[in-house]
Amino acid sequence: MSKGARLAVVLVFVAVGMGMIVFGVMTYVRENPPTVDFTTGHRPGAPVHLTIQTVGTIGFGPHPSWVSYLVKAPDGKWVHTTLWKVPAHTTIDVTVLEYDGATPLRNQFYGEVQGVGNTYTVNGRHMSLIKATSTAAGVAHTFSVPHLGINIPLYAVPSSESAHECSSAPCHPASAHQTITFSFNSGGVHEDRWQCFIPCGAGWLDGNGGPMQTIGYMGGFLEVTA
Amino acid sequence: MAMTEEARAGTGQHGRITARERQRNPWLGQSVITGFAGAAIGYLLGHLFGNIIASNYAVVKASGVNNVSICLGLALGTLGWLAGLGAFNYAVAKILGYEPAKEEETTGWQRYFKMTLDHKVVGLQYLIAVLGFFFTAGLFAEAFRTELLSPYSHFIGPDVYLQLVSEHGTMMMMMATSLVVGPFGNYLVPLMIGARGMAFPRLEATSLWLFVAGYMVILTAPVYGGFNTGWTAYAPLQTEARGGMDSYLIGFGVVGLGMILNGFNQIVTITNLRAPGMRWTRLPIFVWAMLTTGFLLTLATPVLFVGAYLGVLDRTAQTSFYVNAHGGSSYLWENLFWFFGHPEVYIMALPGFGLVGEMLTVFSRKPLFAYKVAAAGMIGVALLSFFVWQHHLFQSGINPDMRPLFMLDTELISIPTGFIYLVGMGTLWRGRIRFTLPMMFSLAMYFNFLIGGITGVYLSDVPVNVTVHGSFFVLAHFHYTIMGGLVFAFFGAVYYYMPRVTGHMLNETLGKIHFWMMFVFFNLTFFPLLIVGFLGMPRRVFEYAPRLQGLNAFATVADYLLGLSFVVFVANFIWSMWIDPKPAPHNPWQSRGIEWQLPDPVPFHNFDRLPLILSDPYHYGEEDPLPVADFRGGGALAALAEAGVAPFDAYAGRPEIAHPASHISDPGREV
Numbered sequence: 001m002s003k004g005a006r007l008a009v010v011l012v013f014v015a016v017g018m019g020m021i022v023f024g025v026m027t028y029v030r031e032n033p034p035t036v037d038f039t040t041g042h043r044p045g046a047p048v049h050l051t052i053q054t055v056g057t058i059g060f061g062p063h064p065s066w067v068s069y070l071v072k073a074p075d076g077k078w079v080h081t082t083l084w085k086v087p088a089h090t091t092i093d094v095t096v097l098e099y100d101g102a103t104p105l106r107n108q109f110y111g112e113v114q115g116v117g118n119t120y121t122v123n124g125r126h127m128s129l130i131k132a133t134s135t136a137a138g139v140a141h142t143f144s145v146p147h148l149g150i151n152i153p154l155y156a157v158p159s160s161e162s163a164h165e166c167s168s169a170p171c172h173p174a175s176a177h178q179t180i181t182f183s184f185n186s187g188g189v190h191e192d193r194w195q196c197f198i199p200c201g202a203g204w205l206d207g208n209g210g211p212m213q214t215i216g217y218m219g220g221f222l223e224v225t226a
Numbered sequence: 227m228a229m230t231e232e233a234r235a236g237t238g239q240h241g242r243i244t245a246r247e248r249q250r251n252p253w254l255g256q257s258v259i260t261g262f263a264g265a266a267i268g269y270l271l272g273h274l275f276g277n278i279i280a281s282n283y284a285v286v287k288a289s290g291v292n293n294v295s296i297c298l299g300l301a302l303g304t305l306g307w308l309a310g311l312g313a314f315n316y317a318v319a320k321i322l323g324y325e326p327a328k329e330e331e332t333t334g335w336q337r338y339f340k341m342t343l344d345h346k347v348v349g350l351q352y353l354i355a356v357l358g359f360f361f362t363a364g365l366f367a368e369a370f371r372t373e374l375l376s377p378y379s380h381f382i383g384p385d386v387y388l389q390l391v392s393e394h395g396t397m398m399m400m401m402a403t404s405l406v407v408g409p410f411g412n413y414l415v416p417l418m419i420g421a422r423g424m425a426f427p428r429l430e431a432t433s434l435w436l437f438v439a440g441y442m443v444i445l446t447a448p449v450y451g452g453f454n455t456g457w458t459a460y461a462p463l464q465t466e467a468r469g470g471m472d473s474y475l476i477g478f479g480v481v482g483l484g485m486i487l488n489g490f491n492q493i494v495t496i497t498n499l500r501a502p503g504m505r506w507t508r509l510p511i512f513v514w515a516m517l518t519t520g521f522l523l524t525l526a527t528p529v530l531f532v533g534a535y536l537g538v539l540d541r542t543a544q545t546s547f548y549v550n551a552h553g554g555s556s557y558l559w560e561n562l563f564w565f566f567g568h569p570e571v572y573i574m575a576l577p578g579f580g581l582v583g584e585m586l587t588v589f590s591r592k593p594l595f596a597y598k599v600a601a602a603g604m605i606g607v608a609l610l611s612f613f614v615w616q617h618h619l620f621q622s623g624i625n626p627d628m629r630p631l632f633m634l635d636t637e638l639i640s641i642p643t644g645f646i647y648l649v650g651m652g653t654l655w656r657g658r659i660r661f662t663l664p665m666m667f668s669l670a671m672y673f674n675f676l677i678g679g680i681t682g683v684y685l686s687d688v689p690v691n692v693t694v695h696g697s698f699f700v701l702a703h704f705h706y707t708i709m710g711g712l713v714f715a716f717f718g719a720v721y722y723y724m725p726r727v728t729g730h731m732l733n734e735t736l737g738k739i740h741f742w743m744m745f746v747f748f749n750l751t752f753f754p755l756l757i758v759g760f761l762g763m764p765r766r767v768f769e770y771a772p773r774l775q776g777l778n779a780f781a782t783v784a785d786y787l788l789g790l791s792f793v794v795f796v797a798n799f800i801w802s803m804w805i806d807p808k809p810a811p812h813n814p815w816q817s818r819g820i821e822w823q824l825p826d827p828v829p830f831h832n833f834d835r836l837p838l839i840l841s842d843p844y845h846y847g848e849e850d851p852l853p854v855a856d857f858r859g860g861g862a863l864a865a866l867a868e869a870g871v872a873p874f875d876a877y878a879g880r881p882e883i884a885h886p887a888s889h890i891s892d893p894g895r896e897v
Contacts, residue, residue: 006805021365028448029369029382029390063290147769190378193769201466203288209466210289213454215383 033081033216036073039225042087047183050084053097054141054154054196058217059168066211067100067141067200067218070170078170082220088189094143094152096180097173099166102138102156103200103207110142110197115150119183122155130155145194145222148187154180186224195219256312258339261435265442268306272298285544293541296450296472304439304480311341313432331830341435343427346828348434349413350727353720355438356408359401360713361792362445366394368789370768371782377770387768388454389447389470395457396474397444400481402708403570404437405716406577407488407523411516413727415492417821417828418510420501420837420855425494429487436484444477446470456766458563461548461556465540472541479534482527485573489523492516502860503839506601510819510843511594514601515580518608519573526569526612533562560622564615572611574708576604578715579646582668585722586650588817589665590657593844600649606642614639620688621695629688636686643679647672658847662815663737667718670745674710678703681756699759702752710748717744717795725810728803729826736798743791750784818843818854835859 001009038048051072058068058080070078086092105111111132113120120127130153132139140156155178157165166175196218199207211217276295286292308314319326329343337347338354370390373381382390412430416423424430447453450469459467459474496517500509509517536547537559546552548559579600587594594600616624616632650672659665681703684690694700717740725731754777763770763778770778802808813822820837837855845851856862 003806010800010805025369029386032383065288065290191380193380193384203285203290204466206462206466208463209468213385213388213468215385219384221380221383 033083034079035083035085035223036071036079036081037085038074039085039087040074042090044087045090047091047093048086048186049093049095050086051095051097052143053078053169053171053177054100055166055169055171056100057167057169063211063214063217065203066214067202068169068211068216069196069218069220080169080216082194082216082218083223084220085223085225086186088186088224088226090186091183092186093183094181096143096152096154097171098140098154098156098178098180099171099175100140100154100156100200101159101162101165102140103198104138105132105198108132110144110151111139111153113152113182115145115148116152116182116184119181120152121181123179127155129153139198141196141198141200141218143194144197145192147190147192148184150184150194151197152180152182154178186222188224189226190224192222192224193219194222256310256315256340257336258311260312261307261310264306264308264310265303265439266306268309269299269303271306272300272302275302280542283544291450291469293469293472296469297476297538297542300443300446300473300476304436304443304476307439307442308432308435311435313341313428313435316428341431343423343431344830345412345416345423345427345430346727348427348430349409349411352404352408352412352434352437353727355434355441356401356405359397359441360405361796362441363394363397363401364789364792366390366397368786370394371785373768374770374778375782376779377772377775380768382768384768385454386452388456388766389452391766392453392456392459392474393444393447396478397441398708399457399570400440400444400478402574402712403481403485403523404488405574405712406581406719407485407492407516407519407573408434408437410512410581410719410723411488411492411519411577414723414821415495415513415516416499417824417832418513418819419496419499419504420820420833420839421495421499422831422833422836424491425499426487426491429491433484433487433491436480436487440477440481440484443473443480445473447473447477449473458567459537459559460563461537461540461559462550464537464559465548472538475534475537475541479531479538482531482534485523485527486531489520489527492520493524496520501833501836501839501855503837503855505839507598508839508842509601511583511597511600512577512580514604515576515583518604519576519580522569522573522576522608522611526566526573529562530566533559533566536562557619557622557624560619561615564618565612568615568618569608569611571704571707572607574712575643576607578671578712579604579650581715581719582650582671583653584817584819585664585668585718586653586657587844587846588815588819589660589662589668590654591660591846592653592657593846593848594649595652595655596645596649597842597844599645603642603645603649606645607639610635610639610642617686617691620691633686633688637683640679640683640686647675647679662721663732663734663741664718664722664815666738666741666745667714667721670741671711671714671718674706674714674748677753677756678706678708678710682707694759696764697759698755698763698765701765702755702759705752705755710752714744714748717741722815724803725814726822726828728807729810730803730807731810731814732802733798736794736801740791740794740798743787743794747784747788747791751781751788754778754781754784818845818851820855823854823857833857835861838863 038050042048053070055070056067057065061080068080069082070080071084073079111130113128118126130139132153138156139153141154143152143154144150157176157178161176164176171177196212199212200218201207201210201212204210273295276292276298280286280292280294316326338351342348370387373387412424447470450473453459453467453470453474455463455467455471459471464471496513539545540548546554548554548556550556583594583600614632614636616628617636620629685694685700685703721732721737758774758777761774763774812826820843824832836859837857838860839855841852841854843854
């Protein structure tokens with residue numbers, strides 16, 4: 001084989017190798033659920049209404065038994081994602097439809113409402129603290145954005161109503177649920193990680209595996225754009 | 227039907243294929259192709275068994291992950307891989323009452339894709355395998371450094387970031403334990419001690435193919451959702467991690483088994499197969515490094531193997547060795563892991579010092595300074611390395627009274643390490659230094675290791691450790707010792723020994739570009755990380771304080787260029803070895819080592835007659851040094867005695883005593 005032919009063989013292998021690496025990066029490392037965009041058509045100064053729901057079992061996809069968040073897109077459809085794009089310096093009015101039961105905590109800290117002033121309500125009632133250690137009707141999940149100092153305990157569906165619990169997403173409002181509302185300001189342009197801090201990954205030791213570690217389920221990003 | 231001699235071969239030769247047929251088509255026998263087929267069959271069987279056994283387990287139903295089928299698939303896949311390669315042929319033939327034939331000498335590039343008993347082929351196979359490991363793990367590093375360009379804009383999510391960090395760390399640690407022992411230990415030790423091969427050539431080959439299997443097993447982790455525990459896999463994170471943790475535990479077990487076999491083989495070979503006259507005081511310093519590393523591998527790695535096995539049981543059979551809530555202890559894993567993990571640091575450091583010890587003497591034309599101190603230092607490091615592991619657990623809640631003890635132990639180990647370091651400095655002192663590529667890498671190794679070593683002394687102090695534990699300071703420290711030390715020594719040795727191994731020199735211009743890029747950008751990557759660690763940036767967190775973005779972005783860009791330096795190396799390697807190979811002169815560095823006196827290429831059995839070793843190989847710069855060996859097994863000595871010549875006076879520089887094919891009997895006198 002001539003020197004040129006050898007060089008050509010090497011270059012072909014390099015090209016194929018690079019292609020495989022790029023393919024690997026794009027399909028694995030960058031594999032993400034879709035982003036729901038609340039900036040398109042947004043009027044400056046107007047608040048963004050963000051409606052989300054938490055379900056005990058998603059009921060479909062690769063992990064049908066996993067606990068998960070869903071978000072209602074501007075067109076009114078429920079989307080299984082935790083990546084949301086919102087405008088900067090805007091009030092975000094959040095409504096959470098919480099369909100899951102309680103996960104008792106050993107630490108009351110996550111039961112405290114933080115970072116949203118006095119806008120937090122549960123079924124229309126203003127509250128500032130949820131008793132997190134209760135198994136009957138405690139905290140199901142949290143919506144926490146560490147960078148913004150936000151921690152929202154999501155009040156659980158009481159165990160007495162477990163017969164009416166939703167088991168497949170998106171859940172219908174006829175199922176037992178709690179309605180939680182709060183507001184916060186999105187701040188400047190940045191990207192914030194948010195996460196549920198309640199160990200709710202059923203099937204994993206101490207509940208911290210699976211959905212707790214996976215974007216699209218119990219954690220995601222809040223992309224704040226200009 | 228009677229079997230032919232070839233049919234009984236225990237090294238991958240197959241039943242009805244004759245030697246002539248095999249020569250005509252080398253792929254007819256067992257090779258990596260049959261290895262892959264065996265691995266696929268084994269994996270599928272294991273997966274099937276796992277599903278039959280455990281698909282009804284409550285935990286499997288709840289989590290949707292069947293760890294039993296993953297673990298069995300990976301374990302049986304590894305066995306199938308070895309069986310497909312022919313690793314069990316010899317034992318099976320013996321059990322069936324056949325006498326396996328000896329392996330024939332084979333040529334051609336196909337032999338590199340087979341199981342072979344030739345330690346020189348195994349050495350080169352190991353070289354390619356460790357480079358594959360190294361570059362794959364390096365790509366993971368490029369990906370997560372990209373994420374660290376900004377604390378706000380995210381290239382990847384927190385989970386994938388942790389997976390990449392964990393995969394990178396695990397692969398690098400797996401690779402680094404065999405980086406020198408694998409390629410250079412297997413290739414050089416028999417040549418350096420005057421042996422015809424390793425003591426257990428089948429174990430040697432098996433250790434290589436286990437290493438390759440470990441590479442494939444750990445790369446399956448992303449398929450099972452990865453593992454996000456870091457390379458330490460602390461319990462309970464280990465127990466609650468996704469299926470990728472099975473790949474970690476099985477992969478580390480597989481690689482660990484190969485390490486044990488390799489270490490054991492090194493010890494037995496060095497102890498028993500030294501040529502006549504190869505006293506302990508004449509042993510090349512690299513062989514001392516391999517001997518001490520062999521002991522570390524053999525004594526420390528079983529602890530990791532057992533620890534991983536217990537972890538697999540916790541995840542599959544629902545035992546609770548590491549589950550505190552069920553009566554186990556997460557500390558058990560941490561202690562087992564670091565009882566292996568800290569000796570492992572020296573499994574990685576000692577071979578590097580052995581290699582540069584060989585190169586420094588050649589390129590400073592001086593004997594190795596304080597040879598016995600160097601050997602004693604290596605033994606001291608190996609011994610003490612078993613008594614320091616709990617410095618990794620200072621902040622874990624261990625009994626505080628234990629901390630001063632382990633702090634003292636850890637500081638003590640800097641004394642024998644200092645011996646080894648000062649031996650290098652003493653060798654350089656007033657030497658006639660030649661700034662060849664291998665020498666530049668060796669000097670860079672000492673520079674980097676100094677930074678790694680000094681920061682290590684600080685880290686061993688409990689008060690400092692409490693402050694910087696778990697930060698990028700620790701990360702930068704161990705990169706300075708392992709990458710700055712071992713990896714620099716490794717690349718120096720690649721440039722140094724390639725003429726011996728392949729008969730071709732690596733291109734010097736490209737080599738210098740590689741060196742300067744690697745040296746400069748290694749330091750520009752990791753020195754800023756020492757600073758960000760000191761400023762409080764924790765490891766394994768994908769977001770960080772915005773004030774640290776400048777240093778992080780700087781380190782990331784430097785890391786890209788560091789990665790580019792390896793592209794230059796790969797280009798050089800392929801260019802010089804395959805596209806435009808140029809024959810290297812015999813013994814191009816004028817070394818006195820036995821391994822350099824053998825003809826090109828080294829004969830299949832290395833030595834027609836075992837050499838008689840006459841001195842250590844470090845008598846550089848002496849006026850009338852003794853030859854290193856009588857390659858006629860004492861015949862030259864006898865001939866001189868018959869001629870009435872007093873042997874040792876006459877020996878100095880007598881070319882007839884050297885190997886007939888070697889034109890340089892005493893290169894030390896020529897420069």
